[in-house]
């Protein structure tokens with residue numbers, strides 16, 4: 508392996524820069540040149556490639572976002588778009604591509620490998636933590652901290668006004684962020700897409716909270732729960748008549764300086780991705796399970812389902828008395 512390319516794709520996640528830095532510095536220390544692709548697969552099919560040296564990634568480990576920029580590419584979904592991208596990689600004599608992103612990005616990498624034989628390695632980078640084959644994804648820890656900080660602040664104002672706050676967190680179709688935030692934020696109730704409980708149960712939760720003497724309640728809703736936070740708030744107001752406010756945290760959860768857990772995870776996975784290419788691996792994601800680096804076929808990451816931590820779900824309920 509003499510030259511590898513790296514790109515970030517899909518929704519950005521705090522820690523992506525730490526992963527790019529790890530790829531560049533591991534490869535350089537092994538005598539391998541790195542080509543950075545700007546704007547994900549969109550940039551790849553347009554040929555937006557540039558050499559990256561160790562100094563180009565200096566002062567980036569603490570920065571949110573991605574210095575390579577990112578995009579959700581429509582062109583890449585076509586065989587013609589992928590063929591153009593493959594040709595750019597061949598023109599630059601690239602021996603392998605490292606893709607930092609989520610399942611959509613891994614689909615793109617998988618097809619590139621299948622159709623053009625270019626070795627690809629996936630590095631899990633998404634705040635959603637929804638990829639099978641790794642305990643955590645890069646960006647998840649920071650997103651939880653950011654959401655939790657907001658919940659703590661909303662609790663202050665909620666308690667002062669004796670209001671109910673229904674707070675919606677990201678996670679796409681998964682409830683990982685919601686569960687962690689609910690337990691760490693001391694929420695009265697949490698709604699996640701993995702459990703299809705009816706929204707009407709929130710009415711009893713709120714009434715019981717009031718009966719127990721609680722002033723104000725925090726309800727966490729994952730964006731993937733049908734009806735979202737607004738649906739839950741509507742049910743509360745209709746069933747109790749109590750003053751309720753909705754706060755949708757949104758893209759703030761994707762920004763900010765990565766916390767140490769994300770920086771360490773990104774550094775380990777970025778390093779492992781380079782070694783994986785050197786060992787001749789391809790079409791796999793590098794993950795970390797039980798503190799150990801693992802390799803999972805890319806297709807498993809979206810075909811197999813990663814469940815939420817059911818113990819945490821129970822714990823959230825137990826502690827909300």
Ligand code: F6P
Nearest residue numbers: 518609633634635677678679761
């Ligand atoms: O996958 C990361 C994520 O932030 C999800 O949590 C959310 O559903 C989605 O991306 C939002 O995407 P966009 O940035 O395209 O609005």
